[in-house]
Amino acid sequence: MNNCKQNIITIFDTTLRDGEQSPGASMNIEEKIAIALQLEKLGVDVIEAGFAASSTGDFESISQIAKNLQTSAVCSLSRCVESDILRAKDSLKYAKKPRIHLFLATSPIHMEYKLKKKPSEVLDLAIKSISMAREFCDDVQFSCEDACRSEMSFLKEISLAAIEAGAKTLNMPDTVGYRLPHEIGEIIEQLYSVVQDRAVLSVHCHNDLGQAVSNSIYGAMKGARQIECTINGLGERAGNCALEEVVMILKTRKDIFKQYGELDTNINTKEIYKTSKLVAEITGIRPQPNKAIVGKNAFSHESGIHQDGILKHRETYEIMKPSDIGINDNENLVLGKHSGRAAFKDKIIQLGFNLTDDELQIAFDKFKSICDQKKIVYDEDIAAIIDEQFSRIPQVYILESFQCSTASNGAHLAALCVRKDSEIRNDCALGNGAVDSILRAIERVCEVSGRLLDYKVEAITSGKDAIASVMVKVIFEGTNNPVIGHGKDLDTLYATAKAYIQALNSFERMKNLLQDKRDLRYGGV
Ligand code: KIV
Ligand code: ZN
Numbered sequence: 001m002n003n004c005k006q007n008i009i010t011i012f013d014t015t016l017r018d019g020e021q022s023p024g025a026s027m028n029i030e031e032k033i034a035i036a037l038q039l040e041k042l043g044v045d046v047i048e049a050g051f052a053a054s055s056t057g058d059f060e061s062i063s064q065i066a067k068n069l070q071t072s073a074v075c076s077l078s079r080c081v082e083s084d085i086l087r088a089k090d091s092l093k094y095a096k097k098p099r100i101h102l103f104l105a106t107s108p109i110h111m112e113y114k115l116k117k118k119p120s121e122v123l124d125l126a127i128k129s130i131s132m133a134r135e136f137c138d139d140v141q142f143s144c145e146d147a148c149r150s151e152m153s154f155l156k157e158i159s160l161a162a163i164e165a166g167a168k169t170l171n172m173p174d175t176v177g178y179r180l181p182h183e184i185g186e187i188i189e190q191l192y193s194v195v196q197d198r199a200v201l202s203v204h205c206h207n208d209l210g211q212a213v214s215n216s217i218y219g220a221m222k223g224a225r226q227i228e229c230t231i232n233g234l235g236e237r238a239g240n241c242a243l244e245e246v247v248m249i250l251k252t253r254k255d256i257f258k259q260y261g262e263l264d265t266n267i268n269t270k271e272i273y274k275t276s277k278l279v280a281e282i283t284g285i286r287p288q289p290n291k292a293i294v295g296k297n298a299f300s301h302e303s304g305i306h307q308d309g310i311l312k313h314r315e316t317y318e319i320m321k322p323s324d325i326g327i328n329d330n331e332n333l334v335l336g337k338h339s340g341r342a343a344f345k346d347k348i349i350q351l352g353f354n355l356t357d358d359e360l361q362i363a364f365d366k367f368k369s370i371c372d373q374k375k376i377v378y379d380e381d382i383a384a385i386i387d388e389q390f391s392r393i394p395q396v397y398i399l400e401s402f403q404c405s406t407a408s409n410g411a412h413l414a415a416l417c418v419r420k421d422s423e424i425r426n427d428c429a430l431g432n433g434a435v436d437s438i439l440r441a442i443e444r445v446c447e448v449s450g451r452l453l454d455y456k457v458e459a460i461t462s463g464k465d466a467i468a469s470v471m472v473k474v475i476f477e478g479t480n481n482p483v484i485g486h487g488k489d490l491d492t493l494y495a496t497a498k499a500y501i502q503a504l505n506s507f508e509r510m511k512n513l514l515q516d517k518r519d520l521r522y523g524g525v
Contacts, residue, residue, distance in 0.1 A: 066095035080129035134166035177208025192223035202226035
């Protein structure tokens, strides 16, 4: 593979692995599969689906993702440890394009204090592990953890040895987000001078100094042909390089990248907004409003001078169009009370959903009942109906009915009925406010107890009659892992009850798989 002559940058997405290391961003299997399928639609070349040896949950999600994907390569992270490599291999058994991603620290500080190994031992271990991984998988990537604080002479030596042992991609992480763009450029340029076209050079930049995207772009300008990134820049601490930003930089500044061999990606940018929203919804971590490309305000012009300029000639103040990333304002205003089943079906297809006839009927009935309560039904409302109706998580608890009474200066009471298998349970609770009473009632009925970490309400569209979207983040008794639940309804309190029940269902799903979750990332080798 020619590293510098080819102009397509491989987009390696690690939202499901490095992104999931973001505090509170843990996802269940169904949610990971939904994200992986959307990443494939987006055109991501390699999806890092997890770290197979770290937990049964990660192993299972990688296997399921491998079974479900058709075109994107599926990758598992692995330490340079025999048992890890075997777990990675097994998790990728059904992948059409499997990749094993080995990592081993190469910086003096990591080798001395974390690994307690000499450089010669690290070199031997890398060669041994890459050779072993190559016995099972043609596509092996080797990452020099903390590469950007490693000695250049050692990086060159281990890179050449890794190629000899069979690695096809060499990744140079800026693990602690320390470097500036010209420094990353220098590292990649130096490595390219020895690696040439014998392996793909890759950059993986963390954002501790806010440089992850610029660093990745600079790396590409100097010869890197793979960029590792996450949706919305998700990741632990200050996050990783944001996929949407690197992709839109390469697309928008073609004039600059002409000089570097017309760099481009396989990404279908029209899927960016949808992917960003899905990741934000599932993780409960929304991009800040002024975040480039996908922030709520990224395309809104408040100032009169700007609005005037835009109306006269769009390019006066806009360098990209919202439609480039899949935001389509013309299609936003949609169906109403008099819309028929055919129009509804068209809209569903246009929004990218694929429903069976039975599912379509259920969604249509729900749509009609919303039309009775709400004058204008927007695309977002329809997407919400479908998300709500066809949850990705198995429903252990089903909310059958709900009632809540509040008083400005008195008791708040919630009463509800929940079904678990064929058993119907009813109970009620008083609380210090409506939300408190609802959560207490659910806990009584379902015999659980949880600590609410976060609670957010958002109107899905504008208007007093907008559907409310509620997100709860809860730690239920028995684990340390938070789960997220979502509920949508015209009634905010009902949406709250739905969200808490969904979190509980997510908890039930995760419970067994999480039992042996160990964070291996910073331990041992
Ligand atoms: O930041 C890092 O060094 C990593 C490696 C495991 C690739 O995520
Ligand atoms: Zn990382």
